[in-house]
Amino acid sequence: MKIWSHVILSLNLLTMVVTQSIIKTLPGFQGDLPFTFETGYIGAGDLDDVQLFYYFIESERSPKDDPLMLWLTGGPGCSAFSGLVYEIGPLQFDYAKSSGNKPVFTLNPYSWTKVANIIFLDSPVGTGFSYSNTWQGYNVSDTITAEQVYEFLRKWLMDHPKFLTNPLYIAGDSYSGKIVPIVVQEISDGNEVGHQPPLNLKGYVLGNPVTDEAKDLNSRVLYAQLKALISDELYESTKLNCMGEYIHPDPSNALCIKDLQNVTDCIGRLYTANILEPNCAVISPKPMGLKWDRGALVNDYVDVLLSTPNLPGPWCRSYNYLYSYIWANDKTVQEALYIREGTKEEWDRCNKSLSYLYNVLNALPYHRNLIKKGYRVLIYSGDQDLAIPYVGTQAWIKSLNLTIDSDWAPWFVDGQVAGYTVEYKYNKYSLTFATVKGGGHTAPEYKPKECFAMLERWLAYYAL
Secondary structure (H helix, E strand, O other): OHHHHHHHHHHHHHHOOOEEEEEOOOOOOOOOOOOOEEEEEEEEOHHHOEEEEEEEEOOOOOOOOOOEEEEEOOOOOEOHHHHHHHHHOOEEEOOOOOEOOEOOEEEOOOOHHHOOEEEEEOOOOOOOOOEEOOHHHHOEEHHHHHHHHHHHHHHHHHHOHHHOOOOEEEEEEOOHHHHHHHHHHHHHHHHHOOOOOOOOEEEEEEEOOOOEHHHHHHHHHHHHHHOOOOOHHHHHHHHHHHOOOOOOOOOOOHHHHHHHHHHHHHHOOOOOOOOOOOOOOOOOOOOOOOOOOHHHHOOOOHHHHOOHHHOOOOOOHHHHHHHHHHHHOOHHHHHHOOOOOOOOOOOOOEOOOOOEEOOOOEOHHHHHHHHOOOOEEEEEEEOOOOOOOHHHHHHHHHOOOOEEEEEEEEEEEOOEEEEEEEEEEEOOEEEEEEEEOOOOOOHHHHOHHHHHHHHHHHHOOOOO
């Protein structure tokens, strides 16, 4: 049955219909865009019922020679547009010149498109401008999402054959830390069984990645101790009484529960995305503490945001996200992007109403399996991120039992320490882990210059 489905998919690839448009100008940007910008839809799933929307930006350096990167924003359900304008794309909002319902763009001098061709994909279906023609199409999971991303890539490259020979990297951050390695496994398996077209996969890039949610979140207590957010005495007591289990403790263990309440009292009101920035609760001031809440990683609700900036109080990063709602829901903008009319009632930066099955609890087995494939891997973490602490990411990387090729050391930008890095090897496989000093969840949003330098060096096979 699986072989027959591959035959059907191959036939679909040959007869597919791809909608794409080259965008020369955009509302909010003065003059012509100084880079090649394309948007479009590609069908996936049964009878192409799922229509995945993408933004594609050619490398501003050398499209023919530079790598091709597929970018998946996390969530799940956060639009690729968020990654484009708030993290690694060539456009960003000019907050000084934007006002009311008139967002204004400026160019990002640290865009990753200066060294790579990047496809920003609205995935899974229901994210951004992606939609399904049937209600059944909205029932997705981690594995279905990865399968559809792989199908999208094959079709996109069939329609853009000039990029077939470019080195391909799959990239993403936050919850995409789970999806990216599954996609890489899909591509690797497909190449081995002869799927067409063959993809020139070289590796993958992950930022502040969710990997094993329980262990990622369990590392918050250690992180809090290392950052002096809790006392050494409280850390030792919590570790002893809870026996290292902080997310699913024994409810009858009174000593553990008391320690965890004390930990929550210490860290519960911090902004988990960056402990150095103010925490602006847009729903409720009730602290999340150690509990897992995917919504806390996106934490902006447009109905509340619309009024928040007018209230007295500290500046908050979430205020920046308001402009994306205003801009992307403008009918003139949607016409400029060639959005299909009637396919979206309202654009959300992060869709929290997805019908989504979290069926991969731990992505670590995918990483382990990919070691023998000889890929290059870059994993980076903002060191001020409490949501997915770097110490948890470090721990699962160490569990891969790779050989250290270059031990822990600082890396620099403009003569200043930009973070710390360690490089691992296993035959042809290589993994670079880097912290980004001062970076949050996610790092390029907080430290764009440093993250651009990191990526540029890594793509060029230089040490950070």
